[in-house]
Amino acid sequence: MIRLSIPLRQALARLTLPLMVAAAFGTLLLGKADTMLAERARTALADALAPVYSALAEPLRAIEETVAEARNLVNIRSENARLREENEHLRRWHAAALALEAENTLLRRQTNFVPDAAPSFNTARVVADGGGTYARAVLLATNPAQPVRKGQVALDERGLVGRVTEVGARSARVLLATDMNSRVPITLEGSRVRAMMVGTNGARPRIAHWPEGVMPQEGERVVTSAEASAFPAGLPVGVVRFSASGTPEVELFAQLDRLDMVRLFDFGLRGILPPESVARPEPRPGRR
Amino acid sequence: MARPPLRPSPGRPEPAQGLLRRLDGIARAALPPVTTAILLVLAAAPLGLPALVPAVVLPAVFFWSVFRPVSMTPPAVFALGLLQDLLTYAPIGIGILTLLVVHGLAFRWRRGLAAWSFLAVWLVFCAFAAGAAGLGWLLYAVLSLQLPPPMPALHLALLSAGLYPTLAFLMTRAHQAMQRAELDS
Numbered sequence: 001m002i003r004l005s006i007p008l009r010q011a012l013a014r015l016t017l018p019l020m021v022a023a024a025f026g027t028l029l030l031g032k033a034d035t036m037l038a039e040r041a042r043t044a045l046a047d048a049l050a051p052v053y054s055a056l057a058e059p060l061r062a063i064e065e066t067v068a069e070a071r072n073l074v075n076i077r078s079e080n081a082r083l084r085e086e087n088e089h090l091r092r093w094h095a096a097a098l099a100l101e102a103e104n105t106l107l108r109r110q111t112n113f114v115p116d117a118a119p120s121f122n123t124a125r126v127v128a129d130g131g132g133t134y135a136r137a138v139l140l141a142t143n144p145a146q147p148v149r150k151g152q153v154a155l156d157e158r159g160l161v162g163r164v165t166e167v168g169a170r171s172a173r174v175l176l177a178t179d180m181n182s183r184v185p186i187t188l189e190g191s192r193v194r195a196m197m198v199g200t201n202g203a204r205p206r207i208a209h210w211p212e213g214v215m216p217q218e219g220e221r222v223v224t225s226a227e228a229s230a231f232p233a234g235l236p237v238g239v240v241r242f243s244a245s246g247t248p249e250v251e252l253f254a255q256l257d258r259l260d261m262v263r264l265f266d267f268g269l270r271g272i273l274p275p276e277s278v279a280r281p282e283p284r285p286g287r288r
Numbered sequence: 289m290a291r292p293p294l295r296p297s298p299g300r301p302e303p304a305q306g307l308l309r310r311l312d313g314i315a316r317a318a319l320p321p322v323t324t325a326i327l328l329v330l331a332a333a334p335l336g337l338p339a340l341v342p343a344v345v346l347p348a349v350f351f352w353s354v355f356r357p358v359s360m361t362p363p364a365v366f367a368l369g370l371l372q373d374l375l376t377y378a379p380i381g382i383g384i385l386t387l388l389v390v391h392g393l394a395f396r397w398r399r400g401l402a403a404w405s406f407l408a409v410w411l412v413f414c415a416f417a418a419g420a421a422g423l424g425w426l427l428y429a430v431l432s433l434q435l436p437p438p439m440p441a442l443h444l445a446l447l448s449a450g451l452y453p454t455l456a457f458l459m460t461r462a463h464q465a466m467q468r469a470e471l472d473s
Contacts, residue, residue, distance in 0.1 A: 017395075020362040021388050024369070028381025031373075032431060038380045045374045049329060056330070 119232075121265040122146045124172065135201050136179035137165070138259055140172045148172045151230070151273045154262040159236040159253030160184070160224060161262050172264075176256055177237070178205055185227035186237055186250075190220045194227060197237065197250055203257075204241065204249040216240045216248040229271030316466050320356055321364040323462075324348040325371060332375040339440070341376050342383060343447035345369075346420055347455045349387050350413055353394035354401045355463055365391045382427045386420045406456070414449045421445035 031038045107113075124140040142148045154161040154174045162182065166173040177184055182199035186207070195210035207216055220240040226233040238252040324345060331340040345368055352360035369384030376383070394401070394416070401409055425441040 016362040017388070017392050020366045021385070021392075023366060024381055024384040024388055027370070027384055028379070028427075028431070031380030038374075041380075042374050042377070045371075049332075052329065 116232075119265045119267050121263045122148075123261055123263050124148070125261055126259045127171075134165070134173075134175050134179045134181060136176040136182075136199065136256075137162075138174050138176065138262075140174060140262065140264075142170060142172050142264075144170055148264055149266060151270060152264045152266050153231060153235065154264055155235065156254045156259060156262050158255065159238060160231075161254045161256065161259065163230070164264065174262065177252060177254075178203065178256055184237070185225045185231065186222050187225040187233065188216055188220050188240065189223050190217060194225050197222070204243070204251055207240065207248040207250060210248075218242055222250050229269050232267045232269065312469075316469065317359050319462065319466070320348070320352040320359040320459075321368060324352070324368055328368065328371055328375065339443060339447065341372055342424075342444055343451055344455070345372050345383075345387065346390065346417060346444075346448040347413065347452040348459065349391055350394050350416055350452075351456055351459045353391045354398045354409070355459075356466075357395050357398060360391065362388065362391065378424075379428065379431050382424050382431070385427060386424050389423060390416055390420050406453075410449075410452055410456070413452050414445075417445045417448045417452075420448075 122143070124142050126138045127141045128139040129137075140148075140154075148164060148167050150164055150167050152164040154164060160177055162174045162176040162179075164172050165175040175182055177197065177199060178201065179199045180201045182197075182205065184197040184205075186195055186197045187193070188195065188210070191214055193210055193214045193216070195216070196208045197205045198208045199205045207222075210216060218240055222237040222240060224231040224233060224235040224237055236253050238250040238254075241249050241251045243249050327348065328341055328345050331344045349360060349365055349368060353365075365387050366384055369387040370380070372378075372383040372387070373380045401412060404412075421441040421444045424444070425436060425438065428436050
């Protein structure tokens with residue numbers, strides 16, 4: 001260490017603080033003038049501290065887990081009470097469901113009700129969006145062993161997607177319900193009113209041609225109707241929403257913007273089929 | 289110290305000589321800034337509370353500036369401020385300047401403060417925390433040419449004032465231990 005005389009050392013000691021303040025102002029201006037410098041310094045510091053933090057991460061996680069565990073134990077009582085209450089509630093619903101089921105079987109026996117045949121379906125993967133003649137259509141990769149027929153109804157796990165319009169050997173095109181050319185006969189479930197759902201190329205198709213005197217209600221459920229025997233009755237489509245300008249629209253249940261798999265149902269309906277644009281003969285009924 | 293050179297009092301280790309004693313002295317002098325820096329680094333990332341960093345470093349700088357100014361020198365304060373600014377993603381320099389101002393004022397008034405009771409020192413520190421938070425806010429406003437929200441500064445002042453008793457308790461223990469060691473050697 002360099003030996004300094006006491007007055008000199010005192011003078012230096014008195015001088016360090018103003019010097020450091022000046023240096024602080026210098027850093028302030030430097031950091032303001034060159035933001036990249038601060039970023040680089042931060043990155044270097046983070047690099048240097050990364051091993052320390054990674055060494056600390058394990059005990060910290062243990063502490064956090066212990067704390068979370070303790071909190072869970074504290075909450076378990078109220079959780080238990082809530083679950084008991086919910087269980088009671090569900091039991092009541094269960095009883096109600098059983099009663100309704102029994103009543104249903106009873107009524108069916110009295111009315112000679114013929115139940116719908118369970119429709120057959122196969123599943124296909126969506127491989128491409130758009131293309132073809134239509135603005136809103138998807139291309140499916142289909143299995144040649146399971147022939148797809150024109151007019152089959154495509155649903156995803158939530159609701160109606162569209163109808164098969166073109167069929168190739170290994171692919172099929174589905175016209176989505178949002179396309180401008182799509183017209184789907186619908187029933188408003190609350191009022192049992194028939195109407196048409198007209199695609200607009202937008203996310204929500206419009207509702208058109210509902211009878212006079214009845215107005216679609218906001219939030220009303222929309223299902224398909226068997227009118228024109230293109231769709232079976234009662235497939236879930238969406239709910240009624242009013243646009244900003246006051247036109248009734250349908251918010252679809254199906255997530256048309258992120259389709260990955262669709263189910264193609266064959267209800268055996270041959271009401272209105274899309275016009276022929278791909279040269280592929282309809283499979284003979286005998287072979288199916 | 290008046291002590292027989294050959295027989296040190298029994299039960300007490302002989303003070304280290306030469307190099308060891310120098311190392312001991314250096315370690316003691318470096319303890320306050322180094323522990324503060326470690327505390328800062330610990331408060332920064334794993335706890336996920338970046339607001340804790342300035343609130344931890346402010347009591348430490350104040351305490352050591354008052355009670356052990358030999359260790360908390362302006363360069364050490366500068367380095368701590370730089371570390372704080374780098375860890376908190378604030379504009380660089382604001383933390384340095386606030387800490388230096390706190391250090392300077394605490395250093396100037398240390399003779400009066402060191403004699404006061406703990407409660408009085410805490411009250412003074414509360415004023416210091418408010419002032420430091422206000423200064424930081426003002427510097428940020430000047431630097432970015434717009435009024436930053438006042439809540440973070442308020443949180444900082446309250447948090448550091450609330451953390452002071454705990455930290456001061458630990459630091460007082462360390463300070464007393466160091467004083468004893470210095471008297472022994």
